[in-house]
Amino acid sequence: MSYLKGKRTALACFLLSLICLLTPALTAHATMADLQAEAEARKSLPVQTNEIENWPAGPAIGAESAILMDADTGVILYAKNIHEKCYPASTTKLLTSLIAMERGNLDDMVTFSHDAVFSVQPGSSNMGMDVGEALTLEQCLYGILVGSANEVANAVGEYVAGSIDDFVALMNERATELGCTGSHFVNTNGLPDDDHYTTAYDLALISCAFFENEMLCKIGNTPRYHFEPTATQPDDFYTNNKHKLINGEIPYEGIVGGKTGYTNLARETLVTCAERNGMKLVCVIFKEESPAQFTDTVELFDYGFNNFQVMNISENEDKYQIEPSGFLQTGNDIFGSSKPILSIDPDSYAILPNTISFDDLESEIDYSVSDENSIARINYSYHDTYVGSAYLDVATDTTAAYEFDTDMDTTDVSVERTEPEPSPSTTIFVNVKKVLIGILVFAAAAIFLFVIRALLMNRANVRRRRNHIKRKQRRRERMRAEFDDFDF
Numbered sequence: 001m002s003y004l005k006g007k008r009t010a011l012a013c014f015l016l017s018l019i020c021l022l023t024p025a026l027t028a029h030a031t032m033a034d035l036q037a038e039a040e041a042r043k044s045l046p047v048q049t050n051e052i053e054n055w056p057a058g059p060a061i062g063a064e065s066a067i068l069m070d071a072d073t074g075v076i077l078y079a080k081n082i083h084e085k086c087y088p089a090s091t092t093k094l095l096t097s098l099i100a101m102e103r104g105n106l107d108d109m110v111t112f113s114h115d116a117v118f119s120v121q122p123g124s125s126n127m128g129m130d131v132g133e134a135l136t137l138e139q140c141l142y143g144i145l146v147g148s149a150n151e152v153a154n155a156v157g158e159y160v161a162g163s164i165d166d167f168v169a170l171m172n173e174r175a176t177e178l179g180c181t182g183s184h185f186v187n188t189n190g191l192p193d194d195d196h197y198t199t200a201y202d203l204a205l206i207s208c209a210f211f212e213n214e215m216l217c218k219i220g221n222t223p224r225y226h227f228e229p230t231a232t233q234p235d236d237f238y239t240n241n242k243h244k245l246i247n248g249e250i251p252y253e254g255i256v257g258g259k260t261g262y263t264n265l266a267r268e269t270l271v272t273c274a275e276r277n278g279m280k281l282v283c284v285i286f287k288e289e290s291p292a293q294f295t296d297t298v299e300l301f302d303y304g305f306n307n308f309q310v311m312n313i314s315e316n317e318d319k320y321q322i323e324p325s326g327f328l329q330t331g332n333d334i335f336g337s338s339k340p341i342l343s344i345d346p347d348s349y350a351i352l353p354n355t356i357s358f359d360d361l362e363s364e365i366d367y368s369v370s371d372e373n374s375i376a377r378i379n380y381s382y383h384d385t386y387v388g389s390a391y392l393d394v395a396t397d398t399t400a401a402y403e404f405d406t407d408m409d410t411t412d413v414s415v416e417r418t419e420p421e422p423s424p425s426t427t428i429f430v431n432v433k434k435v436l437i438g439i440l441v442f443a444a445a446a447i448f449l450f451v452i453r454a455l456l457m458n459r460a461n462v463r464r465r466r467n468h469i470k471r472k473q474r475r476r477e478r479m480r481a482e483f484d485d486f487d488f
Contacts, residue, residue, distance in 0.1 A: 056307035064287035089261030092190030106138040116154035134232035147239030153189040220257030350388025
């Protein structure tokens with residue numbers, strides 16, 4: 001009896017232990033199932049760009065918020081809750097790296113302080129740097145963008161601004177300069193904080209500035225980086241990029257770079273840039289479940305590259321062009337090879353859906369431009385959706401002038417090429433060739449009118465002379481008739 005009791009006790013203990021081991025896994029599985037269900041439900045959230053008439057329908061994705069933006073023009077191709085405040089997690093490091101590149105020197109040494117290392121939450125992403133160790137700023141950027149190392153972001157903040165708090169102030173200032181209105185940052189790395197947030201639209205603006213920098217693109221598109229031991233850092237190790245479109249796990253043509261992010265509250269966040277068909281697109285994904293943040297990005301890139309086109313504005317616009325047919329032009333050649341005074345910037349583009357043409361666009365002129373070479377900006381839209389802009393520029397004289405130097409005492413005649421003196425204003429030349437042509441045309445017209453007038457006057461004189469002769473003949477005939485009545 002006691003033997004059976006012992007066996008039952010042992011079995012109960014075993015079952016209890018098994019339950020204790022399985023409960024966390026079952027709970028985690030249930031939680032993951034709930035998260036996936038929430039992501040699936042988010043696919044039914046409205047996509048604002050789908051409400052634009054004749055706009056290509058974008059995909060239904062599980063992200064809470066997402067945007068696809070053209071990096072060169074700022075045109076929004078896809079918008080889903082883009083102004084909703086979300087936690088960016090480690091995608092924050094794009095702004096940290098941008099400021100470091102703008103204000104730092106890649107060869108400078110960045111030393112790790114106690115605050116930089118120990119203000120990071122235990123277990124969060126790091127490279128294991130110790131207090132007193134140092135890396136170059138370039139190595140730090142690889143640590144931030146490839147390894148997503150939180151303590152490295154802190155050290156870079158201290159290097160740039162003197163303290164983490166002062167660097168955070170720079171982050172908020174720079175975000176405002178870039179046009180962000182729904183963001184607030186309180187740390188360099190995106191670790192959880194209720195007061196650390198941004199929007200998909202704001203992060204897209206930050207990312208567009210980030211991907212303008214070639215060095216940041218190179219670093220941000222690195223699958224794996226090797227840290228070799230130095231006098232200031234003794235370890236030899238590699239750090240790997242978890243971005244699957246960068247490390248090759250999900251191949252995609254034209255990837256420029258990107259950054260991953262994750263916290264329990266933020267869930268999966270992702271920023272990616274790709275270039276194809278003359279378009280450079282930035283995709284931001286907020287609050288998604290793995291691995292859908294990557295598949296969502298691929299879907300949005302395919303949507304953008306397959307349904308939109310780049311159109312040069314100066315080659316298609318005819319309402320605002322001032323053709324070189326007038327008398328006033330700019331340039332050095334007084335015989336007609338000068339340029340028109342006003343022209344549309346040849347490097348301005350619009351991003352159009354394949355479903356519409358340039359003639360379908362609406363345009364509006366904005367004269368409040370600060371560029372001294374431009375007098376106005378032409379903004380283009382389609383059903384109140386911005387699709388691009390162009391500047392109306394004042395042509396500048398860039399042709400070098402020639403100075404003739406003749407020495408009358410010798411037979412040597414030299415021609416010296418001299419650069420024009422800088423002028424605060426654009427010089428306007430009269431097109432003499434066209435003025436002369438105009439004068440000749442006017443003179444010819446005047447002569448023609450004079451000849452016609454002379455012919456008409458001569459014809460009138462002849463008619464008067466004939467009438468006079470006829471009157472004289474009639475008088476003579478009357479006089480003869482009167483004489484014939486008398487009998488002499």
